[in-house]
Amino acid sequence: MEGIVFGTPPRFRVPIVSFSAAGFKRSLPSLGRAPWIATDRQRKPSPLYCAMAEEASETKEACCSTTAEEKLANYVDVSELQNENAVEDVAEKQGIKIRRRPATGPPSHHVGPFEFRLENEGNTPRNILEKIIWDKDVAISQLKERRPLTMLKKALENAPPVRDFVGTLRSSYKSTCLPALIAEVKKASPSRGVLRENFDPVEIASSYEKNGAACISVLTDEKYFQGSFENLEAIRRAGVQCPLLCKEFIIDAWQIYYARSKGADAVLLIAAVLPDLDIKYFTKICNLLGLATLVEVHNEREMDRVLGIEGIQLIGINNRNLETFKVDISNTKKLLEGERGELIRQRDIIVVGESGLFTPEDISYVQDAGVRAVLVGESLIKQDDPGKAISGLFGKSISA
Numbered sequence: 001m002e003g004i005v006f007g008t009p010p011r012f013r014v015p016i017v018s019f020s021a022a023g024f025k026r027s028l029p030s031l032g033r034a035p036w037i038a039t040d041r042q043r044k045p046s047p048l049y050c051a052m053a054e055e056a057s058e059t060k061e062a063c064c065s066t067t068a069e070e071k072l073a074n075y076v077d078v079s080e081l082q083n084e085n086a087v088e089d090v091a092e093k094q095g096i097k098i099r100r101r102p103a104t105g106p107p108s109h110h111v112g113p114f115e116f117r118l119e120n121e122g123n124t125p126r127n128i129l130e131k132i133i134w135d136k137d138v139a140i141s142q143l144k145e146r147r148p149l150t151m152l153k154k155a156l157e158n159a160p161p162v163r164d165f166v167g168t169l170r171s172s173y174k175s176t177c178l179p180a181l182i183a184e185v186k187k188a189s190p191s192r193g194v195l196r197e198n199f200d201p202v203e204i205a206s207s208y209e210k211n212g213a214a215c216i217s218v219l220t221d222e223k224y225f226q227g228s229f230e231n232l233e234a235i236r237r238a239g240v241q242c243p244l245l246c247k248e249f250i251i252d253a254w255q256i257y258y259a260r261s262k263g264a265d266a267v268l269l270i271a272a273v274l275p276d277l278d279i280k281y282f283t284k285i286c287n288l289l290g291l292a293t294l295v296e297v298h299n300e301r302e303m304d305r306v307l308g309i310e311g312i313q314l315i316g317i318n319n320r321n322l323e324t325f326k327v328d329i330s331n332t333k334k335l336l337e338g339e340r341g342e343l344i345r346q347r348d349i350i351v352v353g354e355s356g357l358f359t360p361e362d363i364s365y366v367q368d369a370g371v372r373a374v375l376v377g378e379s380l381i382k383q384d385d386p387g388k389a390i391s392g393l394f395g396k397s398i399s400a
């Protein structure tokens, strides 16, 4: 039975819950036709729609000939959006298990003389990735208050020119016949704790560049990776020429503008977190800003979803399960076998092998699987001189 509302005194008002075979299951009333029509206090307008509406309305100012609606329609097939039920419903249909934010209300509810606990529902993240996303959702809301999109767009007028992230990977692969290296500036991580106490991001990035890295990945999440946007900006300002990937958990278009304003040349979009429409729209924003997008997958379903999205040039296969932390480099081989690999080759999509790469044998293994770039953090950052460790990773020097 759906939607039983208990007749409780106002101060114990509980969200609509429903009984189900699995015990109490919080049933959210399905949304109206557009995802931004919130019928539950937890449902905020989807960042996707807000960004589109904001972008469209701003564009309306910029070029009055194009109406906001026309601009909106240019980005995505608006009917997709209007037909979209709850963001969560769409995510569920696409196999996305990461919920964008906690369900409403405390984990336990009093109904008359009874106390009901909605175990495993509501406000307990199921894994670290979901916890990271929930915290990110709150943090971005606060950042947007302080630095509205209009301010960011103004700041972009003075941003350094964007560098060609994808083109640099292609050139590197062509000149060395080895996977291009995206070397990662990462102080800590949830799975490995602090990787490097003596952490000077500019020194590390410069050493990576000197020893043949094609591009550099910079963790900007503070809470779980001890990274920062200041690190990204400092590396850019220090004169490092390698194109920079802003390694951030992107859930809102605002973050893309912010990354660009801090000197990023590419951003990461995680298929385990973002529905297809978000990936599609965020990729369009990146194209508008000249940024590359690295769309990260971990399983076949995510790979098939991303291959169904037009305009994707760069796909990262993460060998690390971001929910369990299990690392298995055979995951790269598995996702590049058969038709998937064929389609990727036909489209000339660059695949990046990510995580768990430590030896020349690991590099050969993923290269034989079909990757033309690798993203490596731990095996380099833990060495005394992370840059000098690059030759050990490839079995020879890759610097020009």
Ligand SMILES: O=C(O)c1ccccc1NCC(=O)[C@H](O)[C@H](O)COP(=O)(O)O
Binding pocket: 128, 129, 184, 186, 189, 190, 191, 192, 318, 320, 322, 325, 354, 355, 356, 357, 375, 376, 377, 378, 379
């Ligand atoms: O590394 C983690 O613990 C982690 C946890 C949750 C989300 C993302 C996480 N890592 C990001 C990465 O994927 C790695 O930093 C990157 O692929 C490099 O991996 P490695 O070479 O194994 O450091």
